[in-house]
Amino acid sequence: MDFERARFNMVEQQVRTWEVFDQRVLEALMTVRREQFVPPAYRTLAFADVEIPLGFGERMLRPVIEGKVLQAVQLQKGEIALEVGTGSGYFAACLAHLGQWVHSVEIVPELATRAQANLEAEGFDNVEVITSDGLKALAAPGPFDVIVLSGGVPEVPRFLLDALKAGGRLFAFVGDERFMHGRLYTCSEPGKVRFEDLFETVVPMLRVPQPVAPALV
DSSP states (O other): OOHHHHHHHIIIIIIGGGTOOOHHHHHHHHHSOGGGGSOGGGGGGTTSSSOEEEETTEEEOOHHHHHHHHHHHOOOTTOEEEEEOOTTSHHHHHHHHHSSEEEEEESSHHHHHHHHHHHHHTTOOSEEEEESOTTTSOSSOOOEEEEEEEEEESSOOHHHHTTEEEEEEEEEEEEOSSOEEEEEEEEEETTEEEEEEEEEEOOOBOOOOOOOOOOOO
């Protein structure tokens, strides 16, 4: 398979047609080798307009969605990002390409280990993958310039909004399995956040741990 031609077609025929015109974002998608983050069994689908299974009930987002999110958050060199939902590590790699440092949180230990290995193999030494529940508490010290929730949530936890710097941006897919808004939150000053719905879509929900049943006595 000609990966370079497939990557070019992904950017030009899929991502750009979804009104992703930011040249920095398009360059990141052309540079980060998506095929290296896809499970080997699905490598020929690395650039297709589909969600790719990662195992453990998780899926990799479509390239057009990743491009839309990267364009929305406008991560700049020198900025620090937090991602909730590492998955394969590909989106964290794109953030790392655009910014200074990325803290990426993954609730599934096996996926966290695999993502860290993918990132290290591709030379990304400015990403920290943390095994934790990113919807329950901050897994890394803030505040952050950019926060991305890489899966659907019914609502954004307040502690994540409070972890934004003044001028910081948070992107989340807000809704349920039937309908979601791609929503961008912007912090004007501590405690003050406004939001804008940018597009409609449906993506996999972020995993919420099941409560542990009390032990019988």
